[in-house]
Amino acid sequence: MSFLSNKYNFLGKRLKKYVFADFFIGIVWFGVESSFIFILQGFLISLDLVDKKSAMLPSWYPLDLGTNLIILFSFGFARSLLVMCKNYLNYFTGQVFIYEKRKKILEDALLRKNINSHEEILSVFSETVTYASNYVIHFCNFLHNIVVTILFSIICLSVAYRETIVGIIGLACLYLPLKILAKRVNSNGEQLQDSWRISHKTLLNSLKNILFLRLYGMISEEVVKGSDALKKYENNYHQYSLNSSIVLSLPQFVGIFILCVVAYVGKIFWQTDSSILLSFFYLFIRFSQSASLTSHSYSYLKLTRHSFDQLIDFMDRIKSSPRVEIRDAERFEKIKIQALNLACGYDKSMPIIENINLDLERSDFLLIRGASGSGKSTLLKSMLGEIPLLGGHLLINNDKSIVPGQMIDVIGYVGPEPYLVYDTVRNNLLYGNKLKISDTEIWIMLKKLGIENVVRNLPSQLDEILLDDAQLSTGQRQRISFARALLRHPLLLVLDEATANIDKDTESLIISTLEYEKKNMICVAVSHHGGFDMLANKFLNLT
Known part of the structure; x- marks a missing residue:
């Protein structure tokens, strides 16, 4: 029960309301559907097709044709309205679930530390949440159908208990074959997901390494591998669709057969009244249909349960990561950074780097170098507060209480990949900048970085919206990133492999700009290249 409670x-609160609404609609649906036994009898009596003495109608029920036509029309309208509400609720519940969980993943991915598996986050965000939403939709269907099935079984027992008991026993004989079919459906579902993952991964890896595949002549092999996975997916979907259709239709077919046998026995051997048999006939059909839909919904629940459980596990793991400490930012006039015996890493028992001592003031340029895996990025993240220190102290302006998060207004950052948002050139350059920067200042900075003419040649210049990578080259986009960092007038400039993906000419232009700008700030750079050697006055070599 605790497992179901956790699910x-x-x-969440919002989704629970929709689940309860589905439960309520199930009860109302039963009420409307079961009322048809009285509406049908009243209509047949008004047409003189049935004797009112044999009908199961209360004395106050109207029997004239006009009133019964209005009642029948009202029944049709109410039933249609319920179908619309049920379908709308299904679709909307799924979309609410997707919105709520994607919003939570987005928040946790950006507001928590040590979130390293970006590929897993993207996969869960785009795929797993969608599959898990199907579980929620089928859970609502299952809840709706099982409520209706139970209520129809109760009213069937109250109308004709012997016939109902025999009918339910007959339907119960389907349990074993339906269980076997359900196992096949689950197996088909697992194979569907596996074949989809293979084809998706094949395409993703091939696109990432397209040049390698072309140079090695392996394109055709990858196409064949992906096509085989898609063919397997198609075959599995064929089997899945067939077995699911049988699971859905078999109870209804067998239910009709059982109904005919029970009605015959009831009339010939038990002398059950015709009006009771008519009511039982309709009610048992609806019962068997609801039971069939319940079985079908349950099969879908088992099929999509893996994705739902996977989403719960992922969100529990990401929730266990510490949240980023957010403090009010301060506009420092100057900063001094001291690192005293820093130990950095992810496991206190196994620090990646230890005994780091630094003393940085304005105009200092620290160049951090080292082999891959030596801890360069780990040290940088620790100094910026992204990873908790395993040991030692980081002093800012000789104060232990100041954390890097309070310096966000005076930090400039450029990473290995240019980060541009879907917005104008101006807004990209001033992204996160709280200073009042004039267009004149912007043009001066663009000129320093050799990109002024490129921006002036855009149709709307600074108001040009950057739609995709085609408008600017990688080097031009990276120069925009450098301009954005420098326009913040930072006291601390962090360069994390900032020139790793640009050509030598662009790197030289950036270095010459930094040579002039660095006197007003502390620069901390991580780089494999030798371009920053001429700027650095302090070096840290990690081994």
Whole structure:
């Protein structure tokens, strides 16, 4: 029960309301559907097709044709309205679930530390959440159908208990074959997901390494591998669709057969009244249909449960990561950074780097170098507060209480990949900048970085919206990133492999600009290249 409780609580308050609404609609649906036994009898009596003495109608029920036509029309309208509400609720519940969980993943991915598996986050965000939403939709369907099935079984027992008991026993004989079919459906579902993952991974890896595949002549092999996975997916979907269709239709077919046998026995051997048999006939059909839909929904639940459980596991793991400490930013006039015996890493028992001592003031340029895996990025993240220190102290302006998060207004950052948002050139350059920067200042900075003419040649210049990578080259986009960092007038400039993906000419232009700008700030650079050697006055070599 605790397992089911955890799943239910995972839905959240908003989703629980929609689940309850589905439960309520199930009850109303039963009420409308079961009322048809009286509406049908009243309509047949108004047409003189049935004797009112044999009908199961209360004395106050109207029997004239006009009133019964209005009642029948009202029944049709109410039933259609319920179908619309049920379908709308299904679709909307799925989309609410997707919105709520993607919003939570987005928040946790950006507001928590030590979130390293970006590929897993993207996969869960785009695929797993969608599959898990199907579980929620089928859970609502299952809840709706099982409520209706139970209520129809109760009213069937109250109308004709002997016939109902025999009918339910007959349907129960389907349990074993339906269980076998359900196992096949689950197996088909797992194979579907496996074949989809293979084809998706093949395409993703091939696109990432397209040049390698072309040079090695392996394109055709990868196409064949992906095509085989898609063919397997198609075959599995064929089997899945067939077995699912049988699971859905078999109870209804067998239910009709059982109904005919029971009605015959009831009339010939038990002398059951015709009006009771008519009511039982309709009610048992609806019962068997609801039971069939319940079985079908349950099969879908088992099929999509893996994705739902996977999402719960992922969100529990990401929730266990510490949240980023957010403090009010301060505009420092100057900063001094001291590192005293820093130990950095992810495991206190196995620090990646230890005994780091630094003393940085304005105009200092620290160049951090080292082999891959030596801890360069780990040290940088620790100094910026992204990873908790395993030991030692980081002093800012000789104060232990100041954390890097308070310096966000005076930090400039450029990473290995240019980060541009879907917005104008101006807004990209002033992204996160709280200073009042004039267009004149912007043009001066663009000129320093040799990109002024490129921006002036854009149709709308600074108001040009950057739609995709085609408008600017990688080097031009990276120069935009450098301009954005320098326009913040930072007291600390962090360069994390900032020139790793640009050509020598662009790197030289950036270095000459930094040579002039660095006197007003502390620069900390991580780089494999030798371009920053001429700027650095302090070096840290990690081994």
